Amino acid sequence: MTLEMIPEFESLPDSWEVKTLADLVHKDRKISYGIVQPGFHDEGGVPIIRVNNIRQNRIVADDVRKVSPEIEERYKRTRIQGGELLV
Numbered sequence: 001m002t003l004e005m006i007p008e009f010e011s012l013p014d015s016w017e018v019k020t021l022a023d024l025v026h027k028d029r030k031i032s033y034g035i036v037q038p039g040f041h042d043e044g045g046v047p048i049i050r051v052n053n054i055r056q057n058r059i060v061a062d063d064v065r066k067v068s069p070e071i072e073e074r075y076k077r078t079r080i081q082g083g084e085l086l087v
Helices: 069-074
Strands: 046-048 065-067
Touching: 046 069, 065 069
Parallel strands: none
Antiparallel strands: 046 065
């Protein structure tokens, strides 16, 4: 099945491009899901973005959870560097 065969794509504006998620991922980086088990909040730790931190299409940092540096180190491949697509 091609993307053109999917009914939802028929009504997209002509100026839009349809891409697969793989097309949007830099070839040196893989798709990743981040920290799954962050453990307890560590006030001196590393902040993480969770789904509850995204409101009205913005990252809201008023209630950011922080994980211990040891946990964050195990997930360093998921560090935000800029230009990422968060789903």
